Amino acid sequence: MIKITFPDNSVREYESGVTGFQIAESISPRLAQEVLAVSVNGQVTEINRPIITDAAIKLFKWDDPEGKHSFWHTSAHLMAEALQELYPGIQFGIGPAIESGFYYDVDPGETVIKETDFPAIEAKVMEIVARKENVVREEISKADALKLFTDKKETYKVELISDLEDGTITLYRQGNFVDLCKGPHLISVGEIKAFKITAVAGAYWRGDIKRKQLTRLYAISFPKKKMLDEYVELMEEAKKRDHRKIGKELELFTFSDTVGKGLPLWLPNGTALRLRLEDFLKQIQKRFGYLQVMTPHIGQKQLYVTSGHYAKYGQDSFQPIHTPEEGEEYLLKPMNCPHHCEIYKFKPRSYKDLPLRFAEFGTVYRYEQSGELHGLTRVRSFTQDDAHIFCRPDQIQEEFLKVMDIISIIFNALDFKNFEAQISLRDPNNKEKYIGSDEVWEKAESAIIDACKSKGLKAHVELGEAAFYGPKLDFMVKDAIGRKWQLGTIQVDYNLPERFQLEYVGEDNQKHRPVMIHRAPFGSMERFVAVLIEHTGGKFPLWLTPNQVSILPISERYNDYAKKVAADLEAQDLRVTIDDRNEKIGRKIRDNELKRIPYMIIVGEKEESNGEVSVRKQGEGDKGSMTADAFAKMINDEVRQMTISFIK
RNA sequence: GCCGAUAUAGCUCAGCUGGUAGAGCGCGUCCUUGGUAAGGACGAGGUCACGGGUUCAAGUCCCGUUAUUGGCUCCA
Numbered sequence: 274m275i276k277i278t279f280p281d282n283s284v285r286e287y288e289s290g291v292t293g294f295q296i297a298e299s300i301s302p303r304l305a306q307e308v309l310a311v312s313v314n315g316q317v318t319e320i321n322r323p324i325i326t327d328a329a330i331k332l333f334k335w336d337d338p339e340g341k342h343s344f345w346h347t348s349a350h351l352m353a354e355a356l357q358e359l360y361p362g363i364q365f366g367i368g369p370a371i372e373s374g375f376y377y378d379v380d381p382g383e384t385v386i387k388e389t390d391f392p393a394i395e396a397k398v399m400e401i402v403a404r405k406e407n408v409v410r411e412e413i414s415k416a417d418a419l420k421l422f423t424d425k426k427e428t429y430k431v432e433l434i435s436d437l438e439d440g441t442i443t444l445y446r447q448g449n450f451v452d453l454c455k456g457p458h459l460i461s462v463g464e465i466k467a468f469k470i471t472a473v474a475g476a477y478w479r480g481d482i483k484r485k486q487l488t489r490l491y492a493i494s495f496p497k498k499k500m501l502d503e504y505v506e507l508m509e510e511a512k513k514r515d516h517r518k519i520g521k522e523l524e525l526f527t528f529s530d531t532v533g534k535g536l537p538l539w540l541p542n543g544t545a546l547r548l549r550l551e552d553f554l555k556q557i558q559k560r561f562g563y564l565q566v567m568t569p570h571i572g573q574k575q576l577y578v579t580s581g582h583y584a585k586y587g588q589d590s591f592q593p594i595h596t597p598e599e600g601e602e603y604l605l606k607p608m609n610c611p612h613h614c615e616i617y618k619f620k621p622r623s624y625k626d627l628p629l630r631f632a633e634f635g636t637v638y639r640y641e642q643s644g645e646l647h648g649l650t651r652v653r654s655f656t657q658d659d660a661h662i663f664c665r666p667d668q669i670q671e672e673f674l675k676v677m678d679i680i681s682i683i684f685n686a687l688d689f690k691n692f693e694a695q696i697s698l699r700d701p702n703n704k705e706k707y708i709g710s711d712e713v714w715e716k717a718e719s720a721i722i723d724a725c726k727s728k729g730l731k732a733h734v735e736l737g738e739a740a741f742y743g744p745k746l747d748f749m750v751k752d753a754i755g756r757k758w759q760l761g762t763i764q765v766d767y768n769l770p771e772r773f774q775l776e777y778v779g780e781d782n783q784k785h786r787p788v789m790i791h792r793a794p795f796g797s798m799e800r801f802v803a804v805l806i807e808h809t810g811g812k813f814p815l816w817l818t819p820n821q822v823s824i825l826p827i828s829e830r831y832n833d834y835a836k837k838v839a840a841d842l843e844a845q846d847l848r849v850t851i852d853d854r855n856e857k858i859g860r861k862i863r864d865n866e867l868k869r870i871p872y873m874i875i876v877g878e879k880e881e882s883n884g885e886v887s888v889r890k891q892g893e894g895d896k897g898s899m900t901a902d903a904f905a906k907m908i909n910d911e912v913r914q915m916t917i918s919f920i921k
Numbered sequence: 922g923c924c925g926a927u928a929u930a931g932c933u934c935a936g937c938u939g940g941u942a943g944a945g946c947g948c949g950u951c952c953u954u955g956g957u958a959a960g961g962a963c964g965a966g967g968u969c970a971c972g973g974g975u976u977c978a979a980g981u982c983c984c985g986u987u988a989u990u991g992g993c994u995c996c997a
Contacts, residue, residue, distance in 0.1 A: 376992095388926065474992030475924025482994050486924055489992070521932075530970085530988055582997055589995085608997055642922055642995060643988095651996085740997060759996090791997095828954040855954080863958035877956060887957080895957060 278329040293320035294460075297332055308332045309340035309464070310457050317343070319410060321460045335496055345370035347408060347459040348468065348494035349377050354406075354450035355397035356490075360384055365452065366429045366478060366487050373755060374493030378476050380429065386488050391470040394490075398468045405463035406447040410456060418442040418453065429478065429487075467501035468494040514753040516806035517648040523811050523868065525802070526649060535646040535653035537799055545819035545848075547798050550805075551634055553686070553817075554658055554794065557679055563632040563660055568612035570636060574602040579772055580611040581708055585741055590640045609635035610766075610791060613661040614773040617787075622777040627787060628664035628672055634798070635659045649803035650758055656798045662790040663775065666716075669788055673724040673763060680748060680761045680794045685918070687805060687814070693749045693757070694730050696721055700737030707741050713767035718744045720765055742768040743791075753807040760796040760804060765789075811869045812891070816912045821848045823870040824886075825861040827877030829853065834881045838874070838901050845905035866891060874904065 274286045277296060287296060293311030297304045297320070310333040311320050317339050324330070333340035349368035356363050356379060366378030379386075386394075413421070415434060421444075422430040430453050434442065445454045447462055459465075469492060476489035495501045512518070520526045525543030532538065539547060555565065574593050577583040586607065593602035606612065613631045622629065636656045645651055662672050684692060698718050699707050707714070721744055725732045732746065739745060748761035766789040769775075779785045795801035805813070815821055822842060826835040832853045839849045850870075852861045858875060865873050874886040879898075886904055888896040899907070 385925080472991055473925055476993045477923080480994070482923075486993075488924075491992080528989090534988065577997095580997090586997060590997090610997085637997090639997075644922065644924095644993085645995070647990090742997080764997095825957090827956055830954065857953095857955050857960060858957060859955090860959055861957090866958060873957085875957065879956085889957065 275324065276327040277324070278327075280329075280331050287324075289325045290323040292323055293318075293330065293332060296324075296330065304332065304334075307334045309334060309459060310337075310343040312339065318457045319343075319408075319460055322410075342370045343457050343459055344464070344496065345375040345494060346454075346457070347462060348465055348492065349375040350408070350445060350447065350450065350452055350454070350458070351398055351401060351462045351465060351468075351494075352394070352470075352490065352492055353377050353379070353452065354401055354448055354462075355394055356381075357450055358401075359394060359397055360386075362426075364427055364429055367433070368452075374471065374491060376476075376489050376491045378478070378487040378489045380485065380487050386473060386490065388473060391473075394470060395468055398465075401448065402462055402465050402468070404448065405461055407461050408445055408447045408458045410458070411444045411446060412441045413444060415439050415442050418444065421451070422453065464496055465494050466496055467498045468492065469501055469505070508754065511753040511755075514807045514810045515648075516650075516752075516803040519806050519811040520649065520803075525806070533653075534643065535641060535651075537649055537652055537654065542819040543802065546813065546817060547802055549817050549819075550795070550798065550801070551658070554683070555632075557682055558630075558632050558660065561630070561675055561679060562628075563630040566613065566616055566631045566633050568606075568609060568616070568633060568635065570606055570638075571603045572606050572612060574604050576611045576615075577604055577607070580608070580614075580769060581742065581772060582608060582611075591638055605638035606635070607637050607639050609633055609637065609657060609659045610661055610769055610789070611773070613659075614769060614775060614789075617663050617775055618773065622663075622787075624665060624777055624779045624785070627777060628662050628668050630660055630662045632658075632660035649799040650752070652799050655800070657793045658795040658798065658801075659791070659793050662792065663770070663787045664790065665777070665779075665785070666788055669720050669765065669790070670724060670727075672790055673720060673765070674728060676763045676790065676792045676794075677724060677728050677730065677746075679792075680763075683761075683794050684748070686916075687808075689750055689804075689808065691751065692760075694725070694732035695738070695747045695749060696725065696732045696734045697738035697740075697745045697747060698734060698736050699739040699744065703737065707739065709742065709768040709771075714744070717765040717767055721746050721763075740764055742766050750804050750808075752804060758800055758804060760801055761794045762792065762796060764791040766791055812871075813869070814915060815871050815908070816915050818869070818871055819848065820850050820868075820870050821908060822850075822872045822874060823865045823868070824849060824851045825858060825865065825873055825875050826851070826853060827858055827875065829855060831876050831878070831881055835876050838876060838886055841901045842905050845902075845909065847905055847908055862889065872908065 275289045276284050277287050278284050294305060294308060297308040308320055310317050312331045313324055313328045335341060335344065346369065349370065353365055353368055360381050362382055364380040366380065368377030369375060415437060418434050419431060422434060434453060442453065443455060444451055445456060445458055470490055471493055472491040474489045475486045477486050478484040493504065495504065520543065523542055524540045525546065526540055527538050528536065529538060571594065574583065590607055591605050593604055595602060616631055617629065634656050636654060638654050641651060641653050664672050699714060725746065743764050743766040745762055745764035747759045749757045749759050751757050769789050770786050775787050776784045777787055824835045824839055826832050835851050835853065839851055842849045852865060854861065862873060869891060871891045873889040875889060876886055880886055884900060885898045886901050887898045888904060890896050
């Protein structure tokens, strides 16, 4: 007998050789039906593997990420089996489970797999599911594995196996399909009741642009048909929140082929929203001791040679602009920092002047690859809510923490709860990609890690993701369909002060080098507004929304009264529009609801004679009557309540 | 940049196997002057992204370009 310990620390005895499935059966038939994977002493594996010694186990169902992972991983093999039957000679790359579904990279040779082929593949998948093939785990030697896949002419698999360490290699086999795989898997493909291919895309073999581009098929699967239907519906709902769609509907921004791709045009409503966000940040920054500066949109090429940006990005960015007479070279500015360094150098600085915090909503231009452009989240012209803090080395920690405070104020104010923090360090095996000495890198990296610790911020560390001049802390937020975008960023930089020969005079009357912190809480106004649109579905908070109130006269007879009310409200700082179209009231309500105006006020005979307004709240309906002044007070109180926590 | 898809009125889209362009919304005019999520009539709007080709005939088929789009790569 062996002792099995459960997650609640209870212990039960079983025969040696018992499987996860049998343990589940011993607990409840329902659990046995739903269990997908089991972890034995922390190692996730199949539910039909015998457990021979005492162990701590955990059973995973669909609701557990481990359960989903096994399910989707097996689904990837299942799709591969279908592809193998439909496209003889197809070769396989890798096929992992991902956050939402799975993919398989395949090389179908001369054949092109297109969207129109999806139904046939899905049908074949379901045909294989009906066979209820068991998934069988096998262990073989590396040499045998190499032979097996060489015989099968699976060149990608052979490459993968060659890179593995010598020893035992695991294979998983179901029906006629066998794959190199670590597992874990379901024990039968029969569990997969619903399956849908979601996209086809090109993907370079091993992510290497120089190698062959394989065909990547993205798909998702579920243990119940209904779950797939729900998923499809959820995705459709999410698409309705797409900032590109809402941006058009609410007339926030647009693009023009004539102006150029990736160059956003901000419409009046979007501009109003953005300016309000900028004012909001300016107020906070003022409180934190920032000084607003302004710099031009271009700079001499030499400026960026000095900063190091030219060497790194010069070839892959917008090319220099030449003056007609002297042939001088200027670049559209891709960064604000070099300009700010020159502001620092305007006059000698004393240690007493530091930290100096220069802030600018600086518009920058970067040549992004055309395939990468995406709505407002990835553009070629964007405005950073940029600032550079020049400080003494002993001030880094404190300044870094203050920036984190600003970011948390902003995220709270806008109700961004589900963000991820990422510490990006340099790749220790690839140091030549970065500029600056080991010593300064190590100092900067530990400053960031310590700051996160002292704030209790959970951040995951990514090696090799640092900027070329320094490590950074980024804040990422997901969009409507789950894509991650980087918003806020804080970067410690010892290199630019060196390159620009920045100095301050210390207490000791000697010259010292300051340290720079680059930071942008929003990241870029474009991307931030995009994510804000998707998070709110266009229903912006009252303090931020371009139009707070729409006045709807019952008929044209009350237009004059509406104008008088509008003037009253505007005098009390409300943002008001009048819908004086020749339409019935029901129609006006509907249209203004769709425009996501937070409040509507309805005026007709009754209101005019009582000197009141009838109030209606977006999404909620009739709120009764009150005087215009009472309404204005109510709105202003609501705005004050919202902003009291973050604006002093 | 690479692989796949898409491009028809201001917007959302229809247009079957080629036979001289259609709807709804929006817009304009008129009727209606209304009470809490779509009142009615009439009308104007399109070199079917652009350039070639096949054909008696191309929105429709083929090629190229541009833009958009799902990914990959990249992201100061």
